[in-house]
Amino acid sequence: MNRAPIDAPRLSSSPALSFYERIDVVESTGSTNADLVARAADPSADRQALLAEEQVSGRGRHARAWVSPPRAQISLSILVRLPGIDPAALGWLPLLTGIAVVDALRGTAGVAPELKWPNDVLLDGRKLAGILAEVAATGIAPAVVVGIGMNVDLDESELPVAHATSLTLAGAGNVDRTALAEAILTEFARRFTAWERSGWSTADLVAEYRERCATIGIDVRAELPGGTVLTGVATGVDDTGRLLIGERAVSAGDVSHLRGQY
Numbered sequence: 001m002n003r004a005p006i007d008a009p010r011l012s013s014s015p016a017l018s019f020y021e022r023i024d025v026v027e028s029t030g031s032t033n034a035d036l037v038a039r040a041a042d043p044s045a046d047r048q049a050l051l052a053e054e055q056v057s058g059r060g061r062h063a064r065a066w067v068s069p070p071r072a073q074i075s076l077s078i079l080v081r082l083p084g085i086d087p088a089a090l091g092w093l094p095l096l097t098g099i100a101v102v103d104a105l106r107g108t109a110g111v112a113p114e115l116k117w118p119n120d121v122l123l124d125g126r127k128l129a130g131i132l133a134e135v136a137a138t139g140i141a142p143a144v145v146v147g148i149g150m151n152v153d154l155d156e157s158e159l160p161v162a163h164a165t166s167l168t169l170a171g172a173g174n175v176d177r178t179a180l181a182e183a184i185l186t187e188f189a190r191r192f193t194a195w196e197r198s199g200w201s202t203a204d205l206v207a208e209y210r211e212r213c214a215t216i217g218i219d220v221r222a223e224l225p226g227g228t229v230l231t232g233v234a235t236g237v238d239d240t241g242r243l244l245i246g247e248r249a250v251s252a253g254d255v256s257h258l259r260g261q262y
Contacts, residue, residue, distance in 0.1 A: 003153060006071075017186060020048065022047075026052050028053065029050075029052045029054075031057050035077070040145065045079060047081075051074065054069075054070040073150060074148065076147065076181060079144075081144075087138075089202060092202050093133050094119055098131055099208055102212050103187050104184040105167075109175070115213045115215070117215040123167075124165065128150060129150035133147075148184065152166060152175055206237060215234045216236055216237070222258050225256070232246035
């Protein structure tokens with residue numbers, strides 16, 4: 001199938017993306033997240049974005065594989081530093097990224113996705129995208145790489161799992177990957193800037209995440225370490241981004257599977 005490449009010069013010259021010190025598009029790599037984690041060893045590396053037309057070793061949470069045909073997906077990672085943030089609040093970066101992805105798609109693709117806590121973007125109840133954040137450097141200005149893998153132009157036979165979908169399959173009004181990447185990068189930059197200016201306050205993020213999260217308000221089943229299973233109604237998220245199931249808060253790192261959608 002002949003699929004158009006991402007227009008790298010368009011992204012690099014976009015006034016809306018002046019937040020980023022560097023935006024690169026490569027034809028193929030193992031993992032965009034791994035590439036930016038390596039770059040973070042340079043303490044001056046900040047506000048960088050990397051897109052790959054193909055990832056051969058992409059992964060999600062718990063090292064699950066994330067694969068796609070070339071030029072059929074958005075494989076994007078962003079490196080940012082968060083000076084002065086409370087380490088406990090770092091868990092909000094992937095949730096902020098989810099908000100940005102949902103809003104970018106609603107405004108650009110004409111679809112109405114929702115979030116599944118902690119790291120999935122759902123469309124019509126099926127997985128459209130996944131988000132993975134990794135701390136690349138600690139200290140007073142920790143560096144975090146957040147990756148986004150989104151199915152754009154895949155048909156049913158190309159989907160990685162049965163409960164997945166793509167923008168093309170969902171009948172999205174716009175599947176131009178350059179436009180979608182620009183919208184996601186723009187929304188991320190806008191929200192990250194506002195978060196930093198607030199002194200890393202999560203008050204607004206909590207409310208906005210709740211509005212977009214399909215997990216809140218439904219019965220869920222969380223599989224925890226050691227074989228423990230927790231069931232109940234997901235009632236919200238706390239100030240550090242943990243999911244509240246009844247009266248108990250669980251973190252993304254502690255949950256191997258969360259059932260309640262798809």
